[in-house]
Amino acid sequence: MIPIRSTVPTRFPPFVTWTLIAINCIVFLFQTGMPPSELAEFLYDFALIPARYFHPGAVVDSYIDPSVYTPFVTMMFLHAGWLHLIFNMWTLWLFGPAVEDRMGHGRYLAFYLACGIVASLAQAAADPYSTIPALGASGAIAGVLGCYMRLFPLAQVIVLVPILFLPLFFELYAFIFIGIWFVVQVIEGTVASLAPSEGGVAWWAHVGGFLIGFVFGPLLQRSTRRYRVYQPDEGELGFDPFGRR
DSSP states (O other): OEEEEEOOOOSSOOHHHHHHHHHHHHHHHHHHTSOHHHHHHHHHHHSBOTHHHHOGGGOTTOOSOTTOOTHHHHGGGOOSSHHHHHHHHHHHHHHHHHHHHHHOHHHHHHHHHHHHHHHHHHHHHHSTTOOSOBOOSHHHHHHHHHHHHHHOTTOEEEEEEEETTEEEEEEEEHHHHHHHHHHHHHHHHHHHHHSOOSSOOOHHHHHHHHHHHHHHGGGGOOOTTTSOOOOGGGSOTTSOTTSOO
């Protein structure tokens, strides 16, 4: 299922979401301009390699000191390929603005970075001996999804389901769409833990980011004194202010 549209209205331009997308794209373009050897060194410096912190002897080509923890932050601005970047940025573009609108720019930025750091820690804890660089914004974006699910559980998410060459469009409640996504992450993460392999998806980063966003994200909403409550007629055409029909 590919999400196509979020139906939750916003009052303010999502400057932080736009900036995060721009930074991710610029960094990726910088990556694509590197020769393979320089790119490998760059990823070893700034992507997350759990073994560097939990089992340093396993990382032969360690370019940075294990006491440097910047990769727990920088890894969320790196991507492994075009599809990796596009899917992450598309998801952030769809779900980020509504969360940013309810939190405010400063709180949203702090929330996004915190989700990314917790996601990095979750992945490192789940696979502490991995020497494969873990990278991507999906852990932080999972936190955005978790918060969106709490704030707008009954919002309609319009999704595309391609059946062979026929595109089919459906409306799903946010809690169903995001809930299915989360269950898949847990199942895939469990399978990966039981049958570890080189490389793959950082499933537990998604789980960790989602949980921190689901639990703590709603606590960062702006108060009604700073953010006027939506009136019933302020939704998008056909949807109320919470994205419901």
